[in-house]
Amino acid sequence: MTDWIDIGTLADIPQRGARTVQIGGEKEIAVFRTGDDQIFALVNECPHKKGPLSQGIVHGHSVACPLHNWNIALKSGEAQGEDKGCTPTIAVKQEDGRILIARPELAKVAA
Amino acid sequence: MEFQDGSSPVTDSGDDILVPMDDVREHLVVVGNGMAGCRAVEELLARDAGRYRVTIFGAEPHVNYNRIMLSPVLAGEKTFDDIIINDRAWYDDNGITLITSDPVSAIDRTHKSVTSQSGRTIGYDKLLIATGSDPFIIPVPGKDLPGVISFRDMKDVDVMLAAAEAGKAVGGGEAVVIGGGLLGLEAAHGLSLRGMKVTVLHIMPTLMERQLDEAAAWLLKSALEGRGQTILTGADTAEIYGDGKVEGVRLKDGTQIPASLVVMAVGIRPSVALAREAGLDVGRGIKVDDHMVTSDADILAVGECVEHDGNVYGLVAPLWDMCRSLADGLTDRHTGYKGSVTSTKLKVAGLDVFSAGDFSGGEGCEDIVLRDASRGVYKRVVVKDDKVVGAVLYGDTADGGWYFDLLKRGENVADIRDLLIFGQAFASGGGAMDPKAAVAALSDDAEICGCNGVSKGQVVACIEKGACSLDAVRAGCKASASCGSCTGLVENILALTLGEDVQSGPKTMCKCTSFGHDDVRREIVAQDMRSIPEVMQKLHWSTPDGCSSCRPALNYYLLCALPGVYVDDQQSRFVNERMHANIQKDGTYSVVPRMWGGLTNPRELRAIADVVEKYDAPMVKVTGGQRLDIFGIKKEDLPAVWADLNAAGMVSGHAYGKSLRTVKTCVGSEWCRFGTQDSTGLGVKTERMTWGSWMPHKFKIAVSGCPRNCAEATIKDFGVVCVDSGYELHVGGNGGIHVRVTDLLCKVATEQEALDYCAAFTQLYREEARYLERTAPWIERVGVDYVKQRIVEDDAGREALRARFLFSQQFMQDDPWAERAAGANSDLHQHLDPISIAAE
Numbered sequence A: 001m002t003d004w005i006d007i008g009t010l011a012d013i014p015q016r017g018a019r020t021v022q023i024g025g026e027k028e029i030a031v032f033r034t035g036d037d038q039i040f041a042l043v044n045e046c047p048h049k050k051g052p053l054s055q056g057i058v059h060g061h062s063v064a065c066p067l068h069n070w071n072i073a074l075k076s077g078e079a080q081g082e083d084k085g086c087t088p089t090i091a092v093k094q095e096d097g098r099i100l101i102a103r104p105e106l107a108k109v110a111a
Numbered sequence B: 001m002e003f004q005d006g007s008s009p010v011t012d013s014g015d016d017i018l019v020p021m022d023d024v025r026e027h028l029v030v031v032g033n034g035m036a037g038c039r040a041v042e043e044l045l046a047r048d049a050g051r052y053r054v055t056i057f058g059a060e061p062h063v064n065y066n067r068i069m070l071s072p073v074l075a076g077e078k079t080f081d082d083i084i085i086n087d088r089a090w091y092d093d094n095g096i097t098l099i100t101s102d103p104v105s106a107i108d109r110t111h112k113s114v115t116s117q118s119g120r121t122i123g124y125d126k127l128l129i130a131t132g133s134d135p136f137i138i139p140v141p142g143k144d145l146p147g148v149i150s151f152r153d154m155k156d157v158d159v160m161l162a163a164a165e166a167g168k169a170v171g172g173g174e175a176v177v178i179g180g181g182l183l184g185l186e187a188a189h190g191l192s193l194r195g196m197k198v199t200v201l202h203i204m205p206t207l208m209e210r211q212l213d214e215a216a217a218w219l220l221k222s223a224l225e226g227r228g229q230t231i232l233t234g235a236d237t238a239e240i241y242g243d244g245k246v247e248g249v250r251l252k253d254g255t256q257i258p259a260s261l262v263v264m265a266v267g268i269r270p271s272v273a274l275a276r277e278a279g280l281d282v283g284r285g286i287k288v289d290d291h292m293v294t295s296d297a298d299i300l301a302v303g304e305c306v307e308h309d310g311n312v313y314g315l316v317a318p319l320w321d322m323c324r325s326l327a328d329g330l331t332d333r334h335t336g337y338k339g340s341v342t343s344t345k346l347k348v349a350g351l352d353v354f355s356a357g358d359f360s361g362g363e364g365c366e367d368i369v370l371r372d373a374s375r376g377v378y379k380r381v382v383v384k385d386d387k388v389v390g391a392v393l394y395g396d397t398a399d400g401g402w403y404f405d406l407l408k409r410g411e412n413v414a415d416i417r418d419l420l421i422f423g424q425a426f427a428s429g430g431g432a433m434d435p436k437a438a439v440a441a442l443s444d445d446a447e448i449c450g451c452n453g454v455s456k457g458q459v460v461a462c463i464e465k466g467a468c469s470l471d472a473v474r475a476g477c478k479a480s481a482s483c484g485s486c487t488g489l490v491e492n493i494l495a496l497t498l499g500e501d502v503q504s505g506p507k508t509m510c511k512c513t514s515f516g517h518d519d520v521r522r523e524i525v526a527q528d529m530r531s532i533p534e535v536m537q538k539l540h541w542s543t544p545d546g547c548s549s550c551r552p553a554l555n556y557y558l559l560c561a562l563p564g565v566y567v568d569d570q571q572s573r574f575v576n577e578r579m580h581a582n583i584q585k586d587g588t589y590s591v592v593p594r595m596w597g598g599l600t601n602p603r604e605l606r607a608i609a610d611v612v613e614k615y616d617a618p619m620v621k622v623t624g625g626q627r628l629d630i631f632g633i634k635k636e637d638l639p640a641v642w643a644d645l646n647a648a649g650m651v652s653g654h655a656y657g658k659s660l661r662t663v664k665t666c667v668g669s670e671w672c673r674f675g676t677q678d679s680t681g682l683g684v685k686t687e688r689m690t691w692g693s694w695m696p697h698k699f700k701i702a703v704s705g706c707p708r709n710c711a712e713a714t715i716k717d718f719g720v721v722c723v724d725s726g727y728e729l730h731v732g733g734n735g736g737i738h739v740r741v742t743d744l745l746c747k748v749a750t751e752q753e754a755l756d757y758c759a760a761f762t763q764l765y766r767e768e769a770r771y772l773e774r775t776a777p778w779i780e781r782v783g784v785d786y787v788k789q790r791i792v793e794d795d796a797g798r799e800a801l802r803a804r805f806l807f808s809q810q811f812m813q814d815d816p817w818a819e820r821a822a823g824a825n826s827d828l829h830q831h832l833d834p835i836s837i838a839a840e
C-alpha cells in the first residue's frame, strides 16, 4: 500500500488558485498553488460556514474565503486575525513535477 | 548707487518698485521669501495690516511655498502648485512688493539700506533677516561635480526629477544619498519611487540617531530595505568621482558605488554670512532677543538663521512661535519668545516616527518599552523622577501628542506609570483603544498640530464656525496644513465635533501599501504600469502578492487604464467575477441571463425553462432587476448551461460583477397612456451600449417614461425620466443599504444626447471613483457640481469621455459565457480526477 497518491502536476493548478479533488464521492479537497509555487491541501470547507475555500482569492500563503472573506492560513488551516476556527489540512509534496497527497491523512478527514 | 530712506515719500530707484509718493508708512524690508519670513509678515498683517509698507527679497524664483512638502513633490504625490502657501495674488492684495531671484548681498546699517545682487539699493526702517539655512556640503574631492546636489529647495527637486527621468532610459539609473537623517531618507524614498536604484550612506551606526534610538532606527532601516533601498551605515565617504559629471562615490574602505546623482543631506548650517558681514552679533546663528531683535535695534531676524538663548532650530514649529513674538513686538505687544521644546512627529518615507525630549537615558532614567513585532510597532517612554522626559515611537505614533503634552507640562505620572506605555486611552482608564476616545480625553489646550501650534480648542472652534472637512480646517486654523502628520487627530476631532457629517481624507488602499487609491491610480498612469506585479514592485507593496482587497482593485485600475492592452488577471477577481455567476451559500451558483431592458420573448423563456429542467435547478425567480435568476447550478455544469442559453441568443447578465447590471425600464409611450417617450426602446439602447463594462462597483440604470417613474430611475446610478420636452438625466442614486435619491444632472432634448451623456458619465465614474465606491458615495465625495462641470459644462471634455468609453467597450462586449462554453478556463469548472482512498 502506497502512502502517497499522485493527483496531478503543478501545471494542473492555476498559480494563486486551486483545484478540487473528490474523495470517496462525498468530501472535497482543495489543492492550492501559491504565487511562489508551493502546494497546500485542505478540506474544501471554511471553518465559518463551510464556504468553498478553493474559490477564494489566494494571497501570500493564505486564502480569503469567497463567502464572507475570512482569511485562512493554507499551512495550518487556521483562521487569521480576529476570526477563530480551523480547517483540516492534508500533507502534500512535490516530486519530479508531480503532486502527491498523503493517503492516511485523507482517510482521516474522509472518515 | 543712491539709496532712499524708506520713510521719505519718493520713488524708489529699483526699476520695478514704485512707491506711491504719499506712502509715509514705515518700510519693512524682509530678506528671505521662505517659510519664516513670509509667516512673520502674515502674523504682522493679522495684527495690523496697514502699519508697514513691506518689501520682500527672495533668492529663489518662486512665491512662498511649503518647503516641508518638497518630499511629496519629489515622490510624485503633489505638484509644485499644490505646495504654494501664498500666491502672487496674496502679495498684490496686501500691497507687498516681492523681488524674486535677487538675493540681498549687503546691508548698510549706517544708511539703513540693503543692496541686492542685481544692484538694487533700498532703504529700510526695519529690516528682517529670514535667510534660513545653507545645506552643509562635506569637503570631499568631487563635491562640485555636476550631479552633486543638496535637498533644500525646488531647484534641487527639479535636478532629482531630471536625473530620474534620464535614468529611465537605462532601466532606472542609480543615485547615492549621503546622510541618513530625515532629509536624506525622504530624498531616497522619493528617488526610489521615481524608479531609481538608491543607496543611502550614513556615517553613524544607526539612522536618524538624533531623533531615534537604536531599536526604532533598526526597524526603520529594515522597513526601508524591504522597499528596495540599500542602506549602508558606518559609511564614510572618501571621494565623489567622475569625469566632468558624477559617476559614483568611493568610500574610505574602498567600496565604489556607481551613481549619476549624489544628494548630500548631511545637515544644515544657519545662513549667517550676510549678518556677519554687516557686523551683527553672530554665534551659531544670528543672535536675537525674546522679540527677535538682533544686536542692531532696527534689524530683526527669524527662522532657522537665528540663535535664541543658545539654541538654533531646524523644524517649523519653533519658527511659528518666533514669528508670533516678532509680530507682537513690531505692533507694540511685547509677549516675548521663550524658546521651544520640540518634538518630531514625522512620516519618514511613509513610515510613522515620533520622538520628543531626551531619550538618551542616563542617571535616574527608567525605560518603559513595548514591542509588537508583528505590527511593526516599537514604543519607548523615558521616565525620570516620575515625569516623562522623552519618548520614541515607531509604527504607531497616535499617542505621541499625549506623551509630548505630559512632558511639556511636567506632569507626575506615578499613578499611571504601569499603563503609560499602552497609551492614553488605557492609562486614562478608558480601557478601549479607541482613537476617538483618546482624542476626546485631550484637554482643550492640548496641542494638536505641532507645526502650526494649534490646540484642540482652536480646532474645535474652527469646526464650530462651519469648517466640516479636513481641507476647511486646514484653511481655517492651519491645523494639519504643514507636514500633515496630525491629520488623523484632526479627522477624529472632526468626527467628534460633527458626528456623522465628516468628509474624511483618503485612506491607504489596504494594509499592503501606504498609498491611497487615488495615488495608486495616478501612478499607474504616470509610470505607465502594466501588470499587478509591476505596480506592487514599483509602489513597494509590503506583501508578496497583495491581499483580497488590493488585488481586485489593482486589476480594475489597470483594466480601466489600458483598454485592449491589459490582460485580465482571473486570480485577482472575486469568485463571482471569476466564475461569471453568483456563488450561493451552499457553494452552487445562480445564473442570470441578460434580458435587454427587461424585455424577453418565447424563445428565451423556453430556453430558460429547458435549462431549469435539464439541470434540475431547484428554483427560478424573477429578480428585482427585471429578469430571471436560475438557482442551484454546480460549477461543473455552468459552461453547459451557458452554451444552452447562448444558443437561444442570450448572454451574461453580469448579475455578479462590479459592472453594468441591469437597465430597468417601464412600458413608456408605446403602451402606457401617460408615457411621453419610448422609455423601453431607450432602455434597450442604453443597455446595448453599456453592457459588459467593468466598473469600480456595480452600476444600475433605469429609464422611466414619465415622472410617475415606474422604473425607479431616481434611485439608480444613472436614471432617465422622460418628459414631454425631452429627457431628465439623473445620477448618483442608490437603493441599497443607504437609500439615496439621485441628483439632477441636466435635461437634454434628444435620445442620442441622453445616450452620449450616459456614456460620458459612466466613463468619468470609471476613471475617477475608487474601487468599491458606488456612484452615490463618489458623488457625495466629489460634489455634484464637479460632475456637472465635467459632463454638462465642458462639451469637449464630455465628448472625450464618451469616446474613451466607447473605445474601451470594443474590448468588453465579448460574452464571457460564450468563451467559457467554448472551453476557455475549463479548469475553473472541473475537478481534478477523483481518487479513492482505499489502498490500491
Ligand code: SRM
Pocket: B582, B583, B584, B590, B592, B621, B622, B623, B624, B625, B626, B627, B629, B655, B661, B662, B698, B700, B715, B716, B733, B734, B735, B736, B737, B738, B774
Ligand atoms: C437576485 C437579486 C434579488 C432578487 O431576487 O430580486 C439580488 C441578489 C443579490 N444582491 Fe441585490 N439583488 C437584486 C436586486 C437588487 C436591487 C434592486 C434593483 O437593482 O433595482 C437592489 C437595490 C438597488 C441598488 O442596488 O441600489 C439591490 C441591492 C443590493 C446591495 C446593496 C447595494 C448598495 O449599494 O447598498 C447588495 C450588497 C452589495 O452589492 O454589496 C446586494 C447584493 C446582492 C447579492 C449579490 C448578495 C451576494 O453578494 O451574494 C445577491 C446575489 C444573489 C444571487 O445569487 O443572484 N444587492 N439588489 C436581484 C438581482 C437583480 C438583477 O437582476 O441583477
Ligand SMILES: Cc1cc2nc3c(=O)[nH]c(=O)nc-3n(C[C@H](O)[C@H](O)[C@H](O)COP(=O)(O)OP(=O)(O)OC[C@H]3O[C@@H](n4cnc5c(N)ncnc54)[C@H](O)[C@@H]3O)c2cc1C
Pocket: B031, B032, B033, B034, B035, B036, B037, B057, B058, B059, B060, B067, B068, B069, B070, B071, B102, B103, B104, B105, B130, B131, B132, B133, B151, B152, B153, B183, B186, B271, B274, B302, B303, B304, B305, B313, B314, B315, B316, B317, B319, B346, B451, B483
Ligand atoms: C525637504 C525638507 C523637508 C522638511 N520636512 C520638515 C518637516 O517634516 N517638519 C518640519 O518641522 N520641518 C521640516 N523641514 C524644515 C523646514 O522646512 C525649515 O525649518 C523651514 O523651511 C525654515 O524656514 P526659514 O524661513 O527659516 O528658511 P527657508 O524656508 O529656507 O527660507 C529662507 C529663504 O531665504 C532665501 N534666502 C537666503 N539668503 C537670502 C538672501 N541673501 N537674500 C534673499 N533671500 C535669501 C532662501 O532662498 C529661502 O528661500 C524640512 C525641510 C526640507 C528641505
Ligand code: SF4
Pocket: none
Ligand atoms: S436582500 Fe439581497 S443580499 Fe439580502 S438576502 Fe435578499 S438577495 Fe440576499
Ligand code: FES
Pocket: A046, A047, A048, A049, A050, A051, A065, A066, A067, A068, A069, A070
Ligand atoms: S463561510 Fe468562509 S467566511 Fe463565511
